[in-house]
Amino acid sequence: MMQTRKLTIACPQCGSRDISYSCSPSCCFNHVCAECYTTFEPATEATGKMVSGALPPQSLPEAADPTVACAKCDSTKVYMLTGDELACTDCGAALRLVLNEIAPG
Numbered sequence: 001m002m003q004t005r006k007l008t009i010a011c012p013q014c015g016s017r018d019i020s021y022s023c024s025p026s027c028c029f030n031h032v033c034a035e036c037y038t039t040f041e042p043a044t045e046a047t048g049k050m051v052s053g054a055l056p057p058q059s060l061p062e063a064a065d066p067t068v069a070c071a072k073c074d075s076t077k078v079y080m081l082t083g084d085e086l087a088c089t090d091c092g093a094a095l096r097l098v099l100n101e102i103a104p105g
Protein backbone atom coordinates (compact mmCIF):
# COMPACT_ATOMS: atom_id res chain seq x y z
CA MET A 1 0.00 0.00 0.00
CA MET A 2 1.20 3.48 -0.77
CA GLN A 3 -0.13 6.49 1.04
CA THR A 4 -0.53 9.51 -1.24
CA ARG A 5 -0.56 13.17 -0.30
CA LYS A 6 -2.83 15.99 -1.38
CA LEU A 7 -1.90 17.48 -4.70
CA THR A 8 0.07 20.69 -4.60
CA ILE A 9 1.20 22.54 -7.68
CA ALA A 10 4.02 25.07 -7.92
CA CYS A 11 3.25 28.23 -9.87
CA PRO A 12 5.12 28.10 -13.21
CA GLN A 13 5.98 31.82 -12.87
CA CYS A 14 6.97 32.36 -9.23
CA GLY A 15 7.12 28.87 -7.70
CA SER A 16 4.53 29.60 -5.00
CA ARG A 17 2.39 26.66 -3.91
CA ASP A 18 -0.41 28.99 -2.86
CA ILE A 19 -2.55 27.91 -5.80
CA SER A 20 -6.30 27.72 -5.87
CA TYR A 21 -8.76 26.10 -8.17
CA SER A 22 -11.64 28.38 -8.98
CA CYS A 23 -13.76 26.31 -11.33
CA SER A 24 -15.18 22.79 -11.42
CA PRO A 25 -14.05 19.71 -13.35
CA SER A 26 -17.20 19.77 -15.48
CA CYS A 27 -16.10 23.18 -16.81
CA CYS A 28 -12.33 23.66 -16.84
CA PHE A 29 -9.20 23.26 -14.77
CA ASN A 30 -8.28 26.92 -14.54
CA HIS A 31 -6.06 27.56 -11.49
CA VAL A 32 -4.76 30.85 -10.15
CA CYS A 33 -1.64 31.71 -8.14
CA ALA A 34 -2.36 33.82 -5.05
CA GLU A 35 1.09 35.46 -5.23
CA CYS A 36 1.39 36.63 -8.83
CA TYR A 37 -2.07 35.92 -10.30
CA THR A 38 -0.70 33.71 -13.06
CA THR A 39 -3.38 31.36 -14.35
CA PHE A 40 -2.84 27.93 -15.85
CA GLU A 41 -4.57 24.62 -16.48
CA PRO A 42 -2.89 21.52 -15.08
CA ALA A 43 -3.28 18.18 -16.83
CA THR A 44 -1.61 14.80 -16.56
CA GLU A 45 0.16 12.39 -18.84
CA ALA A 46 0.50 8.71 -18.11
CA THR A 47 4.03 7.53 -17.45
CA GLY A 48 3.10 3.98 -18.50
CA LYS A 49 3.64 2.66 -15.00
CA MET A 50 0.93 1.43 -12.67
CA VAL A 51 0.82 1.92 -8.92
CA SER A 52 -0.86 -0.85 -7.00
CA GLY A 53 -2.67 -0.05 -3.80
CA ALA A 54 -2.28 3.73 -3.83
CA LEU A 55 -4.44 5.11 -1.03
CA PRO A 56 -6.12 8.54 -1.09
CA PRO A 57 -4.73 11.08 1.41
CA GLN A 58 -6.09 10.95 4.95
CA SER A 59 -7.51 14.45 4.66
CA LEU A 60 -9.29 14.85 1.37
CA PRO A 61 -8.86 18.03 -0.65
CA GLU A 62 -11.38 20.83 -0.48
CA ALA A 63 -13.11 22.32 -3.52
CA ALA A 64 -10.57 25.14 -3.94
CA ASP A 65 -7.53 22.87 -3.62
CA PRO A 66 -5.54 22.06 -6.77
CA THR A 67 -7.30 19.44 -8.87
CA VAL A 68 -6.27 17.59 -11.98
CA ALA A 69 -7.83 14.81 -14.05
CA CYS A 70 -6.28 11.42 -14.73
CA ALA A 71 -5.04 11.05 -18.30
CA LYS A 72 -6.29 7.46 -18.34
CA CYS A 73 -9.74 7.50 -16.73
CA ASP A 74 -10.63 11.20 -16.20
CA SER A 75 -11.04 10.71 -12.45
CA THR A 76 -10.00 13.70 -10.35
CA LYS A 77 -8.78 11.40 -7.56
CA VAL A 78 -5.21 12.20 -8.53
CA TYR A 79 -2.75 12.65 -5.67
CA MET A 80 0.97 12.96 -5.08
CA LEU A 81 3.04 9.87 -4.66
CA THR A 82 6.42 11.57 -4.53
CA GLY A 83 7.63 15.09 -5.24
CA ASP A 84 7.00 14.82 -8.96
CA GLU A 85 5.08 11.62 -9.48
CA LEU A 86 1.29 11.52 -9.20
CA ALA A 87 -1.03 8.56 -9.00
CA CYS A 88 -4.71 8.09 -9.76
CA THR A 89 -6.32 6.18 -6.90
CA ASP A 90 -9.21 5.13 -9.14
CA CYS A 91 -7.34 3.29 -11.90
CA GLY A 92 -3.82 3.10 -10.45
CA ALA A 93 -2.06 4.93 -13.28
CA ALA A 94 1.19 6.69 -12.44
CA LEU A 95 1.02 10.20 -13.86
CA ARG A 96 3.16 13.24 -14.43
CA LEU A 97 1.88 16.79 -14.13
CA VAL A 98 1.83 19.10 -17.15
CA LEU A 99 0.77 22.75 -17.11
CA ASN A 100 -1.04 24.26 -20.07
CA GLU A 101 -2.48 27.68 -20.97
CA ILE A 102 -0.01 29.54 -18.74
CA ALA A 103 -1.00 33.21 -18.58
CA PRO A 104 1.26 35.39 -16.38
CA GLY A 105 -0.75 37.68 -14.09
Ligand SMILES: [Zn+2]
Binds near residue numbers: 013014016035
Ligand atom coordinates in the same frame (compact mmCIF):
# COMPACT_ATOMS: atom_id res chain seq x y z
ZN1 LIG B 1 2.81 32.74 -9.04
Ligand SMILES: [Zn+2]
Binds near residue numbers: 070072075089090091
Ligand atom coordinates in the same frame (compact mmCIF):
# COMPACT_ATOMS: atom_id res chain seq x y z
ZN1 LIG C 1 -7.26 7.08 -13.45
